[in-house]
Amino acid sequence: MLIYFSLTLFALVAALYGNFCVFQKQGLIADVLGHSVFPAVIVSVLLTNSKSYFYMMLFSFIFSFLSFSILNYLKKNILLDKDSIMAIVLSGFFGLGTLLMSVLKKNSSNLLSGVSDIFYGNVSAISSGDLRFILFFSLLSLFLYYFLRRYLIFSSFDSTFFRFKFNIFRIVDFIFYFILTFLVTLSINLVGIVLTSGLFIIPCLVSYKFSNNYTQLELLSSSTAVFSCFIGILISSNFNSVPTGPLIVISLGILFFASRLININTVKL
């Protein structure tokens, strides 16, 4: 019961924050943060010589934050579009992870089993303590969302107006990315690093077409995420060899293509 409750709540929160990634034209941001978790997990295993969940999370958060800072630095100092910069950071961290993985294979191959779960997620590998932590952080993120929501809407819709009227725009931006970084770090248990952005981005894309205001979009995207997550956990926990991440993303993908077939709203995203 705890596994369903905590992970579907987590998916709901990920969809709510993911909506803003889409509208801030940062569809790849979850991918960048997710891929930076890969070397973080390997570094954690190499340094601590264990597969401690706590250290994996700690290093993942540090690496995600590092990749986010590099991203911001490059955006300010290099005249390239956002997507190209994100692609550079994403592939850089993935390359580093692959390199470190080969070091791990040579030195501590006994620690390698289970590490591959970070690629595609495996809910059966999450302990009840970890689930409680995910539940706590999901509730905290949901609580903060209530206060951030209005400002995130303004900054996504008309950032010039937001910057002029609200002195807090930098704080809002910082809190948003701080929470997003933490959510992406936690999502590796559920969907793995390769499929992270699917969980954050696809619910918004499925729901956009059927939404006549932002509240409707929030309700639909979070329901979509909860439904897909539920299906993914249900199948994965009954067939242990099937990873959770692909199941969740495939069900989200099916919903996305189904939504494209239904012709309601003419606005394209």
Add this chain to the structure above:
Amino acid sequence: MAIVVSNVSVSYEDYIVLNDVNFNIPVNTITAIVGPNGAGKSTLLKAKLGLTDFTGKITFFGKSLNESRSKISFMSQYQEVDWHFPMTVLDLVLMGRAPFLKFWQSYSKEDISLVEKTLREVGMWIKKDSLISNLSGGQKQKVFLARSLVSNPDILFLDEPLAGIDYKSMIDIFQILKNQKANGKTIVIVHHNIEDLSKYFDNVVVVNKKIIDFGSTKDVLKRGSISKAFNN
């Protein structure tokens, strides 16, 4: 004076966008900022709003921007808005009331009735539940104007509000602005059409990297400085 701009310069690395700009805008007037493409009109507006770094000094009724921010409103340029965002007309105009709320507060009944009053003034209350993306160009601009007006500002800045809209909407918008002027507001508009200057504007500021001329529309037109700015 409503706005005093003194020795304002803006540059991006080595490229000078505006050089030593000085002019004043009188209270309760409609002023146009005109100039060729790339002359620095929008940059000048952004400098006034503190949205770009500049050297020099800009005051509003003798006070700094931070002291006057709640009394200033502005209408963004068309391309600065995400038109795909599922924003309704009502929610958009409510944004104009948000700066008066603490972060934990919701919109009050008074906020909603102010929004209704403003939307009725611009003739868009009937569209309150429509998505902004489904409106015509003129309707969109009226709704954005309503967002600027709902905070009851003393100074209103508009960045190319008439770009790409039909003639009827243009007339409607100017009528709304004239009504606002009659209520004591000072309005500054970045404008691209120099043919209708004498019809709608009290003053003109002519910019082309520096101030070419400023003063009453009649005087500026008489001096022929607009054609000078466009030919430089």
